[in-house]
Amino acid sequence: MLDLFPDPAHSDQRKLVIENIGLLLSGRLEEPILDADTIVAVDGVITGIGRASDCDTDDADIIVDACGTTVCPGLIDGHTHPTFGEYSPRTDNHSWIFNCLHGGTTTMISAGEVHIAGRPSDRIGVKALAIAAQRSFSAMRPAGVKMIAGAPLLEEGLLEEDFQEMAEAGIELIGEVGIGSVADVETASRMVAWARANGMRSLTHTGGPSIPGSRLMAAEEIIEIDPDVIGHINGGHTAFAHSEIRCLCEGCSRAIEIVHNGNSFAALYALRLATEMGQLERIVLGTDGPSGAGVPALGMLRMIAMLASFAELPAEQVFCFATGNTARVHQLPQGVIAPDRPADLLIMDRAQGTAGRTLLESVELGDLPGIGMVLIDGVPLLRPSRNTPPATVLPTARRVLA
Incomplete structure (x- = not known):
């Protein structure tokens, strides 16, 4: 591990240069591969992208040599269920966020703090829990990961003024519609x-019940509720019939979320529909963990490899599902490599022993890449990953002393 800074949220301001990049993935479907070999970031924000001769690389505090490997945006897990800190009681998981960081996840989005013991369902309790979760993760990032938390479930008795109050307190999300006590479509809508x-984003629980209290909603009901994200369209864990999945994909224009802890066959069907409709920009990814299936530390990478290989899509496009697409849907600045965006980055290479000749080819064959370094806000947090297969080539880094 490169011990440069303990916490990107509280590190000193400084200049980072990443040089000798072999392949630069943008996170944007419109242009997934950038013609550049250098990134410059100041105070955690990208200020320059291009060829080394065209970038201001002078006076760098940290120089990272990518050694010809691949750089891409940090992965965004669009569907998590945090509690507080790094413990989850669902399957007794400790340090789960830290281990997901080693899988390339730099941002997580809560779909509801559903596993908190004694989770309140009254108006005051719902608001208090959401605000407490949002404040907790805003004040302290476990492992440095950006957790966007505070996603209240819809409970009977909530009033319009409650949503205004929560929004004014900084709440951006609504937890999975279909898990709280609100059961009728009219109230949920x-x-x-x-x-x-009030500027808050929502997603639905899609598919069969997952925990006591969750319910099965028909595709027509979800379309009527009109969430911003069709949550785990491939089930969490049990998927809809393919006819219902088609109804959802064709019946609205909202984001289509595919999760790791769901039905892989249904995931590929939903992706095929989006491909046929020419709407890959709607596809976003998440793990749906922690859950009864545990915490897939490499879940985001596993989904990228699975979708790229079985759906036979270019890997550079599939990486966008886990980065720029999710960032756009959730109105986040990270997730793409561009000027004025946070320098949340992965440096990775094809895994040792893969049959793929390049990183992209290895992913399209279903292999996971090896992560050599993870940076959040321009701060190198780990080198290399302890959870991915070992990379063929690792980056190097050095501090430039004044």
Whole structure:
């Protein structure tokens, strides 16, 4: 591990240069590969991308030599269920966020703090829990990962003024619609509209029940509720029939979320529909963990490899599902490599022993890449990953002393 800074949220301001990049993935479907070999970031924000001769690389505090490997945006897990800190009681998981960081995840988005013991369902308790979760993760990033938390579930008795109050307190999300006590479509639709009017984003529980209290909703009901994200369209864990998945994909224009802890066959079907419709920009990825299936530390990378290989899509496009697509849907600045964006980055290479001749080819064959370094806000947090297969080539880094 490169011990440069303990916490990117509280590190000193300084200049980072990443040089000798062999392949630069942008996170944007419109241009997934950039013609550049250098990134410059100041105070954790990207200021320059291009060829070394065209970038201002002078006076760098940290120089990272990518050694001809691949750089891409840090992965965004769009569907997690945190509690507080790094413990989850669902399957007794410790340090789960730290281990996901080693899988390339630099941002996580809560789909509801559903596993908190004694989770309140009254108006005051729902608001208090959401605000407490949001404040906790804003004040302290476990392992340095950016956790966007505070996602209240829809409970009977919530009023329009409650959504305004939560939004004013910094709440951006609504947890999975279909897990809270609100069971009728009319009430859920009204509350989702209240949330949207206050700038809050929502997603539904899609597929069969997963935990006590969750319910099965038909595709037509989800379309009527009109969430921003069709949460785990491939089930969490049990998927809809393919006819229902088609109804959802064709019946609305909202984001289509595919998760690791779901039905892989249904995931590929939903992706095929989006491909046929020419709407890959709607596909976003998440793990849906911690859950009864545990915490897939490499879940985001496993999904990228699975979708790229079985769906026979270019790997550079599939990486966008886990980065830029999710960033756009959730209105996040990270997730793409561009000027004025956070320098949340992965440096990776093809795994040792893979049949793929390049990183992209190895992923398209279903292999996971080896992560050589993870940076958040321009701060190198780990080198190399302890969870991915070992990379063929590792980056190097050095501090430049004044």
